[in-house]
Amino acid sequence: MTASSSSEKEKEVPEYMLIALSQSEAPSDMEITPEMIQAVIQKYNDWAEKLQREGRLKGINKLCDGTGRVLRGFGESQVVTDGPYAETKEVIGGYWIVEAANYDEAVALSRDCPQLEFGGSIEVREVEDLSKLGG
Amino acid sequence: MDTDTKIDGLVDHLFRHQAGRMVSTLTRIFGPHRIDLAEEVVQDALLRALQVWPFRGLPENPVGWLIEVAKNRALDALRREASFQSKSEEIIRAFTPAAQRQGQLLDDELSMMFMACHPAISREGRVALTLKTVGGFGVSEIARAFLAREATIAQRLVRAKRQIRDERIQFELPSDADISARMDSVLEVIYLLFNEGYAAHRGENLVRKDLCQEAIRLCEMLVRHSATDRPKCHALLALMLFQAARLSARVGEGGDLFLLEEQDRALWDTRLIHRGLHHLDCCAEGDEMTEYHLQAGIAACHVAAESYERTDWPRIVELYDRLWELNPSPVVALNRAVALSRWRGPEAGIAAMEQIASHPAMNHYYLLPATMGELWSEMGERGKAAECFRQALECSCSEPERRFLLRKLETTTIQ
Numbered sequence: 001m002t003a004s005s006s007s008e009k010e011k012e013v014p015e016y017m018l019i020a021l022s023q024s025e026a027p028s029d030m031e032i033t034p035e036m037i038q039a040v041i042q043k044y045n046d047w048a049e050k051l052q053r054e055g056r057l058k059g060i061n062k063l064c065d066g067t068g069r070v071l072r073g074f075g076e077s078q079v080v081t082d083g084p085y086a087e088t089k090e091v092i093g094g095y096w097i098v099e100a101a102n103y104d105e106a107v108a109l110s111r112d113c114p115q116l117e118f119g120g121s122i123e124v125r126e127v128e129d130l131s132k133l134g135g
Numbered sequence: 136m137d138t139d140t141k142i143d144g145l146v147d148h149l150f151r152h153q154a155g156r157m158v159s160t161l162t163r164i165f166g167p168h169r170i171d172l173a174e175e176v177v178q179d180a181l182l183r184a185l186q187v188w189p190f191r192g193l194p195e196n197p198v199g200w201l202i203e204v205a206k207n208r209a210l211d212a213l214r215r216e217a218s219f220q221s222k223s224e225e226i227i228r229a230f231t232p233a234a235q236r237q238g239q240l241l242d243d244e245l246s247m248m249f250m251a252c253h254p255a256i257s258r259e260g261r262v263a264l265t266l267k268t269v270g271g272f273g274v275s276e277i278a279r280a281f282l283a284r285e286a287t288i289a290q291r292l293v294r295a296k297r298q299i300r301d302e303r304i305q306f307e308l309p310s311d312a313d314i315s316a317r318m319d320s321v322l323e324v325i326y327l328l329f330n331e332g333y334a335a336h337r338g339e340n341l342v343r344k345d346l347c348q349e350a351i352r353l354c355e356m357l358v359r360h361s362a363t364d365r366p367k368c369h370a371l372l373a374l375m376l377f378q379a380a381r382l383s384a385r386v387g388e389g390g391d392l393f394l395l396e397e398q399d400r401a402l403w404d405t406r407l408i409h410r411g412l413h414h415l416d417c418c419a420e421g422d423e424m425t426e427y428h429l430q431a432g433i434a435a436c437h438v439a440a441e442s443y444e445r446t447d448w449p450r451i452v453e454l455y456d457r458l459w460e461l462n463p464s465p466v467v468a469l470n471r472a473v474a475l476s477r478w479r480g481p482e483a484g485i486a487a488m489e490q491i492a493s494h495p496a497m498n499h500y501y502l503l504p505a506t507m508g509e510l511w512s513e514m515g516e517r518g519k520a521a522e523c524f525r526q527a528l529e530c531s532c533s534e535p536e537r538r539f540l541l542r543k544l545e546t547t548t549i550q
Contacts, residue, residue: 020190031285032178033273034150037185042145044189062190094190114189 013099015058015127016106018113021090022120043114051098051109059097090121097127145197148345150181151271152352153198156240157205157230158268159247164209164225167250167299167306170268176212180205199232206230241360244269246306248353251295252321255302260295261324263288270349280346281331308362318363322371322427325350329375333382347382351375358414369418370427376411377434380404392535396443408438429458448478465494469503481510501530505540512547521547 051057068083068091083091093115100106103124110122154177161173183204184197194200209226213219228234251264266272266280274292278285298304309317332346354372357363384402385393415435418428433454440446455471468491476484488507497503508523524544528537 031273031275032182032185033276034154034181034271035148035273035276037181038145038148038150040185041188041193045144045193048189048192060190060192062187065186093186 012129012132014101014129015097016100016103017125017127018096018098018106018110019123019125020093020095020113020115020120021123022093022115023090040114040118043117047113048096051096056098056100056109057096058099060094062094063092065093093120145193148271148348149197150184153201154178154181154271155247155269156244157202158271159243160229160240161205161209161226162247162250162268163243163306164222164229165213167304170296170299172212174268176208177205179208183208196232202230202232238360241356242308244356245360245363246308248321248356249309249317250299250304250306252317252324253299253302253304254317254320255304256295256298257291258323258327260291260298261320262327263291264295265324265353266328266349267292269353272345272349276345280343311362314362315365318357318365318367321357322354322367325353326371326375326427328353329378333378344382347375347379351379358417366418366421366423367425367427369414370425370431373411373414373418374427374431374434376407376414377431377438380407380411380438386535390535392539395437400442403438411435411438424457424461426458426461429454429461433458446477448474452478465491465496465500469497469506473506476510481513484510499530501527501532501536501540503527504530505543508543508547512543517547 048057048060066083070081070083072079072081098106098109100109103126106124106126110116110124113122115122157177157180158170158173161176162170165173180201184201188194206226209230210223213222213226216222229239234240247269248265251268252261256264262281263277266277267274272280274285274288277283278288281288308314328346329350332343332348332350351372354368354375357365357368358372380403381395381398383404384398384400387393411431412435415431418431433451436447436451436454451474452471455467455474459467459471469488472484472487472491475487485507488503488510491497492503504523504526508520508527511517511523512520521544524540524547528540528544532540
């Protein structure tokens with residue numbers, strides 16, 4: 001899957017990346033029951049299915065949990081640390097790429113994402129269409 | 136993810152049921168003293184699905200996915216142990232989709248049920264452990280279903296697991312010689328689950344409705360296996376199906392209770408009634424007559440009746456007489472008196488009720504004065520009826536039951 005999948009289409013609908021952010025640590029010792037797990041998954045599924053029915057879902061990816069490296073500095077002062085966890089409380093769990101006319105529409109699509117219901121946040125970023133700039 | 140794949144929803148309670156199956160199989164392999172480890176491994180696998188599925192969609196075969204992940208987690212859990220070699224072979228054998236479809240799976244679930252319902256464990260412990268392990272319920276859900284504190288349920292589970300270790304209760308189906316007695320303990324737990332869900336069935340508390348469904352599911356497992364397929368299991372199953380068929384007609388929109396007499400029979404679930412009738416046939420085999428048989432027979436009379444008036448009351452009175460022989464409880468006598476009043480008239484009913492009114496168990500039992508109030512008002516004795524409804528309101532009862540009694544009191548006192 002590639003981010004810019006507009007090759008076959010000429011109408012150039014902008015694409016937005018919805019980045020799913022969650023707390024890096026489990027918020028509490030609340031019990032997570034099998035029934036709750038199923039309900040959450042079902043919600044994500046219903047949400048993505050709706051986007052897909054509308055033909056808006058262009059890509060989806062999950063990043064590996066508990067791994068990652070962060071590089072800082074250059075040359076001799078360069079430091080590589082494990083994961084983004086030490087520095088930030090929120091980690092990226094994955095992302096969706098959707099088609100939307102503008103930011104308002106992209107935000108509207110994100111509003112009922114279960115990510116928000118379960119304490120996470122979503123960063124919405126437009127994917128820049130570099131083909132336009134080049135031509 | 137292939138965004139062209141059709142995404143289907145998940146089967147209801149898939150995670151709960153799959154958790155129960157995997158915990159059962161792992162408990163067999165790990166040993167009864169390590170239920171905790173089995174539960175941990177399964178929980179890990181389910182949490183993995185929670186992390187992955189939102190970002191990949193549902194796998195084509197969700198159960199197969201969960202089994203595969205649980206298998207790997209189980210192997211990891213045992214890797215450092217001396218018995219790893221033999222156990223890992225067992226795990227790999229058990230955790231394939233094909234093996235999960237075969238009889239061994241049902242063996243595991245039933246063995247777990249018999250272990251959790253062992254008579255050496257307290258009744259409360261049996262109920263909690265069965266729901267937690269075979270049912271896949273969480274502690275918080277069990278607490279909500281039984282209106283208990285989570286800490287209380289957690290404690291019962293710890294105690295039950297300790298009893299399994301201390302008493303060396305085995306993970307196995309009881310032998311032919313033992314199975315009938317051990318079965319009684321299992322059926323008791325199942326019926327308790329059902330009644331708990333049935334008694335306070337209210338829309339706002341879905342988990343209690345789940346109890347009824349779960350009780351039926353567990354009983355269906357028993358009749359599916361040749362070692363546990365006994366007439367009394369069919370009897371209990373028939374009874375629960377008949378009662379479940381009337382569930383939605385029993386409670387109104389606002390949570391008000393409707394008596395059998397007031398229920399819209401068109402709302403009864405005919406599919407459940409047919410299933411119940413099938414199991415009623417099956418329970419007639421053999422010569423054991425249990426309370427479940429008689430109660431199922433009574434429930435069948437009700438669901439077979441076209442209307443309240445055209446119910447076969449003489450037959451019901453006869454069944455209550457036989458039930459009284461097995462269980463001479465005042466509650467049975469009260470129900471018999473109601474049936475008698477429908478057959479022979481309200482005077483006969485009141486006379487029968489007066490005989491049990493002094494029984495200590497009937498003290499503060501709202502149903503006795505409530506029913507007598509009904510009968511007095513049928514006879515036009517409004518003063519006596521109102522007196523009975525007031526007495527009933529002094530007993531403890533649920534909120535819908537209270538509203539029901541107030542409604543009755545109002546109609547008897549309106550001029």
